Amino acid sequence: MTVTTETSIIVEGLTKAFYEPRTDSETIALKNLSFSVRKGEFVCLVGPSGCGKTTALRVIADLEQPLSGAVQVVGGGRPAVVFQEQSVFPWMSVQDNIAFPLRVRGMWRKERLERTRHLIDLVGLNRFEKSLPHQLSGGMKQRVSVARALAEDADVLLMDEPFGALDEQTRLELQQELLRIWDASGKTVLFITHSVDEALTLADRVLVMSHRPGRILADLQVGFSRPRDVVELRRDERFWDLTYEVWSLLKGSAVGEGEA
Numbered sequence: 001m002t003v004t005t006e007t008s009i010i011v012e013g014l015t016k017a018f019y020e021p022r023t024d025s026e027t028i029a030l031k032n033l034s035f036s037v038r039k040g041e042f043v044c045l046v047g048p049s050g051c052g053k054t055t056a057l058r059v060i061a062d063l064e065q066p067l068s069g070a071v072q073v074v075g076g077g078r079p080a081v082v083f084q085e086q087s088v089f090p091w092m093s094v095q096d097n098i099a100f101p102l103r104v105r106g107m108w109r110k111e112r113l114e115r116t117r118h119l120i121d122l123v124g125l126n127r128f129e130k131s132l133p134h135q136l137s138g139g140m141k142q143r144v145s146v147a148r149a150l151a152e153d154a155d156v157l158l159m160d161e162p163f164g165a166l167d168e169q170t171r172l173e174l175q176q177e178l179l180r181i182w183d184a185s186g187k188t189v190l191f192i193t194h195s196v197d198e199a200l201t202l203a204d205r206v207l208v209m210s211h212r213p214g215r216i217l218a219d220l221q222v223g224f225s226r227p228r229d230v231v232e233l234r235r236d237e238r239f240w241d242l243t244y245e246v247w248s249l250l251k252g253s254a255v256g257e258g259e260a
């Protein structure tokens with residue numbers, strides 16, 4: 001794989017297996033997975049349930065060790081991660097949740113307050129600074145998670161089905177906001193989703209994975225112009241052509257086909 005100054009994430013020949021001592025069995029989650037992501041690119045990983053998407057992301061985030069292969073996040077710094085389950089601290093206000101990574105970094109109070117205020121503004125949570133998570137809707141809690149990940153100020157943002165548990169309308173709203181934030185931030189985003197629709201709405205490139213053990217079936221360019229309007233996009237015939245293409249690939253990769 002050619003590594004250039006424009007490369008942000010490199011995944012090469014990644015294999016990961018989980019051993020289950022109770023049944024003395026092994027699950028091969030990933031086998032020889034390779035791909036790369038350019039700096040500032042928005043890449044979505046789609047694939048059937050259990051194909052190893054989360055495992056790949058956890059290895060990239062250094063939360064899991066691979067059996068073989070290598071991962072490199074160029075430019076240093078740990079990637080920030082947003083998970084599907086709302087990973088906010090329930091006892092902390094919106095403001096304190098978002099400020100947490102800044103506090104850990106030892107940022108001075110004045111600067112921390114300014115930065116937190118900016119992030120609250122960015123994710124549209126004004127008037128809710130003092131609220132506790134249980135007083136917020138699911139969509140609002142995910143806004144807090146996104147803001148907290150942005151507070152980490154990492155170049156790479158890894159997102160694992162962050163909008164998966166939300167209703168369609170809230171999901172569309174958050175997709176639009178994420179695009180706006182990403183446009184302004186220049187961050188590299190690797191975003192996992194089950195939704196073909198969501199992947200095509202957000203990504204510059206969609207990587208389609210096979211059933212477990214996951215490998216890349218296709219690497220599709222999504223050439224819609226930016227900034228995108230998540231609703232208007234649906235008037236574009238290419239959106240539906242690509243939807244068909246991805247679904248055909250997923251349908252062609254039958255369950256068990258790729259099992260080791």
Ligand SMILES: Nc1ncnc2c1ncn2[C@@H]1O[C@H](COP(=O)(O)OP(=O)(O)OP(=O)(O)O)[C@@H](O)[C@H]1O
Binds near residue numbers: 048049051053056
């Ligand atoms: N900690 C673990 N211990 C044992 N097996 C695991 C572990 N984590 C994942 N697996 C197995 O590895 C395979 C891949 O799981 P993974 O969560 O990466 O898939 P996924 O594509 O993210 O699935 P989904 O889309 O449903 O979240 C699955 O068969 C899963 O059961």
